[in-house]
Amino acid sequence: MTDRNLKIYDLLDAQHSHAECELDYGTPFELLVAVVLSAQCTDKRVNMVTDKLFKVASTPEAFDAMPIEELESYIFSCGFYHNKAKAIKQLSRSIIERGGMPETREGLMELSGVGRKTANVVYSVAYGGNAIAVDTHVFRVANRLGLVDAKTPELTETGLMQAFDEDKWSHLHHLLIFHGRYVCHSQRPDCGACTLREYCKYFLSTSGVSNDNETL
Ligand code: SF4
CATH class of the missing domain: 1.10.1670.10 (Helix-hairpin-Helix base-excision DNA repair enzymes (C-terminal))
Structure with missing residues (x-):
């Protein structure tokens, strides 16, 4: 250096x-959902949306069970809500099928619809890993x-x-x-x-x- x-x-x-993550979350899974919602959207808007959303669903099981139209109605104002709802449903199913939330960057990247940037954020912010x-x-x-x-x-x-x-x-x-x-x-x-x-x-x-x- x-x-x-x-x-x-x-x-x-x-x-x-x-300087720190400005997304509100209570669990690593909630952070993952918030990061998905934050694409092309401000953290402030995401926090307004998740403040209501996480009161009705905050686990992979709850999102897996939620009808996609209902999920879309909550996240509509974040933009790209069709794609984001689909991504949240897919990653929720992935986590259920794996038996839990992965804690490594590689494991996070194996979740359906989770790319390198999202995996790095969750790995570093929620799990304290070193990543950019x-x-x-x-x-x-x-x-x-x-x-x-x-x-x-x-x-x-x-x-x-x-x-x-x-x-x-x-x-x-x-x-x-x-x-x-x-x-x-x-x-x-x-x-x-x-x-x-x-x-x-x-x-x-x-x-x-x-x-x-x-x-x-
Ligand atoms: S362009 Fe360089 S000097 Fe200007 S605000 Fe950005 S970092 Fe600072």
Whole structure:
């Protein structure tokens, strides 16, 4: 891990020390459902939906038994509700057939409809594993900062895992999400309020400012 990457990590941590998963959940299974619902939807909206949903269903058995139309009626406002309802029903059945919720990333990825990003979130947040889930914020901020130079989420994940010590992976994932959500916006990054300017490849390449820290 280079001094530059450690400095970036420390600056992110100083700015977003409280960074953590913003989805509300009571069990690993509830988190899994919430992560599925969060695709293309804000965490705030998901929390409003799950606040009602988890009162009527919070186990794989309950979701398996719930008619899909009823499930859709609860999750409608999260968008893509047909696909999300189907995914929740499928992963619930998968868990029942396996005899329980898997606790490893590999086991989570074996569940029907659960991809690498979702498995990484549940593995790191619910089970305390070391993993970097690459969503749109992590992908954008990691590439803008020059922590990686990657064209896909998979390559971004691999690059970040190589660039940082394993015990920093999970918190780094939250730091990059918070920075992307609240400072380094997709369309108009708030570089004026950002403490990472002198280390940021994107800022240095677009502002005309040169700084040796970029290549440390
Ligand atoms: S300096 Fe600007 S582009 Fe770079 S991380 Fe900060 S907000 Fe994002």
